[in-house]
Amino acid sequence: MPTRRTHNKTRLGCHQCKKRRIKCDVKHPTCANCEKREFECSFLLLAPSTRLSTTATPPASSPAKSTLSSTSTQLTVAPKTPKQFQESILTPNAATPSSSSCSSLYLVLPQIPGIPRYIRWNDVWKETREILTPELHSMLYHYDQSTSQTLATDAPAKVAWQSFVPGLTSQHQYLIHSLLSVASLHLGHLHKGKEEKKTMMIVAASQMNKALARYSRELENVNKTNAAALFASATFTALYFIRASAVEMEEIRDSVPAGTIEPHPGVVDRMINTVIKVFFGLRGTVMILGPGKAWVIGDGEMEAVVTRYWWPTHRVPAGERAAGEDRRLCQLERLWMCPGRDYEPHFEHLKRALSCLRDVYALVSQLTLPGGDSSSMHSVPYAVDDTTVGLLKDRGAIFIWVTELSREFIGLVQNKNREALVLLAHFAVLLGRVRSVWWLEGIGANMIMAAAMGLGRENWHLIEWPSEVVGVDLENIFGGVSSDGLEAKLDKLHMGTVEKIR
Numbered sequence: 428m429p430t431r432r433t434h435n436k437t438r439l440g441c442h443q444c445k446k447r448r449i450k451c452d453v454k455h456p457t458c459a460n461c462e463k464r465e466f467e468c469s470f471l472l473l474a475p476s477t478r479l480s481t482t483a484t485p486p487a488s489s490p491a492k493s494t495l496s497s498t499s500t501q502l503t504v505a506p507k508t509p510k511q512f513q514e515s516i517l518t519p520n521a522a523t524p525s526s527s528s529c530s531s532l533y534l535v536l537p538q539i540p541g542i543p544r545y546i547r548w549n550d551v552w553k554e555t556r557e558i559l560t561p562e563l564h565s566m567l568y569h570y571d572q573s574t575s576q577t578l579a580t581d582a583p584a585k586v587a588w589q590s591f592v593p594g595l596t597s598q599h600q601y602l603i604h605s606l607l608s609v610a611s612l613h614l615g616h617l618h619k620g621k622e623e624k625k626t627m628m629i630v631a632a633s634q635m636n637k638a639l640a641r642y643s644r645e646l647e648n649v650n651k652t653n654a655a656a657l658f659a660s661a662t663f664t665a666l667y668f669i670r671a672s673a674v675e676m677e678e679i680r681d682s683v684p685a686g687t688i689e690p691h692p693g694v695v696d697r698m699i700n701t702v703i704k705v706f707f708g709l710r711g712t713v714m715i716l717g718p719g720k721a722w723v724i725g726d727g728e729m730e731a732v733v734t735r736y737w738w739p740t741h742r743v744p745a746g747e748r749a750a751g752e753d754r755r756l757c758q759l760e761r762l763w764m765c766p767g768r769d770y771e772p773h774f775e776h777l778k779r780a781l782s783c784l785r786d787v788y789a790l791v792s793q794l795t796l797p798g799g800d801s802s803s804m805h806s807v808p809y810a811v812d813d814t815t816v817g818l819l820k821d822r823g824a825i826f827i828w829v830t831e832l833s834r835e836f837i838g839l840v841q842n843k844n845r846e847a848l849v850l851l852a853h854f855a856v857l858l859g860r861v862r863s864v865w866w867l868e869g870i871g872a873n874m875i876m877a878a879a880m881g882l883g884r885e886n887w888h889l890i891e892w893p894s895e896v897v898g899v900d901l902e903n904i905f906g907g908v909s910s911d912g913l914e915a916k917l918d919k920l921h922m923g924t925v926e927k928i929r
Contacts, residue, residue, distance in 0.1 A: 611630040
């Protein structure tokens with residue numbers, strides 16, 4: 428009896444071959460079967476690319492019908508308007524634009540080093556993909572391979588964001604919406620074209636709106652089963668408000684003619700209110716940790732994200748430069764505690780905010796490694812001064828100030844109180860010094876500009892130091908400045924270190 432001819436089996440075939448139940452030769456970037464039939468091979472997602480790019484590609488001659496259970500990872504963008512893409516990407520079983528109506532653009536995601544999901548022992552996205560439209564699968568992949576690695580500095584926390592949090596999404600739908608919102612923001616940041624950026628912002632906003640609608644209801648009953656998901660969603664929400672607010676403030680400034688000396692009061696109010704949104708976004712995580720910290724930590728999966736046992740408990744400025752900055756901060760109290768000025772109740776809130784700000788400055792200095800010491804790859808570049816880039820071991824230390832603020836102080840900022848805005852500008856220095864973190868890009872400079880608008884030109888001398896440190900030209904706020912001016916000077920100094928950490 429003749430023996431059966433041997434053949435090699437593979438479980439790594441492309442999606443189209445698996446669906447048609449034929450053998451795939453696993454050829455990259457397009458397998459032979461898909462190439463022969465002019466199908467869009469799912470391997471195209473893994474094609475090497477150093478940056479996010481768009482390439483015009485004609486629609487497939489025999490497009491497969493979209494279903495919720497599809498595992499396609501191709502993100503198709505209808506180029507006519509962002510609204511069309513939003514509708515197609517957010518509506519189950521949405522029809523793909525035909526060749527008669529418009530051609531399609533295919534977004535090729537960059538290849539990020541990591542373990543491809545299809546050869547992992549445990550596919551953390553399996554159940555989540557089944558409830559999403561195929562168009563959103565690419566965003567899941569981008570989060571998995573790229574965005575998740577930008578949410579923390581240390582390895583255990585990165586593992587939590589890449590492996591543990593995705594496992595919660597199938598049980599908590601608001602979490603997947605907030606996750607996709609941040610992934611969309613990240614894709615928008617990587618894009619160079621204005622239309623693509625705008626499209627991703629629309630998708631991000633839509634996903635966040637869906638998340639908040641469900642998330643707010645869950646907040647009424649924080650318990651063991653939902654605490655970790657609520658905390659993760661609160662963190663995504665904070666990141667969303669930070670990044671979206673920076674973009675919004677840039678758009679507000681761009682709407683004012685260059686050379687404007689005194690903007691319309693409505694413009695000032697919009698800038699200040701955008702800062703307030705960042706405040707409340709960052710304070711959301713505290714709302715979860717208050718009643719449910721033990722539940723969030725659980726069996727330890729989120730411990731690296733939540734706890735900071737290794738932070739110094741005795742907060743003192745580390746080094747002469749940090750000590751000099753502390754003395755500068757200490758002198759700010761003279762703005763309200765001065766001869767001839769009567770005591771007012773809100774002074775207590777200013778005093779507490781200043782005391783906490785000094786503690787945060789000291790803690791950040793203690794957590795910052797000297798410039799040139801690249802021994803720690805679990806840090807982010809941090810501008811110690813205008814000539815030196817150090818390494819900040821935990822950027823989370825910066826946000827303590829916002830979470831400790833009283834509601835009364837936030838009200839002072841919103842009402843454009845002079846002293847509160849000066850403290851805001853000095854806090855923004857810490858944000859403006861952080862390098863190579865996409866979701867913090869531009870927020871420090873924009874906060875200083877917002878404070879400057881609220882203060883008026885007659886008080887600009889009070890924030891001269893923060894403006895100089897971050898590189899903000901107060902005379903040209905409406906001149907199209909879109910990011911921290913300090914970045915251009917510093918990123919050239921230690922690009923080797925920066926590239927390792929990105």
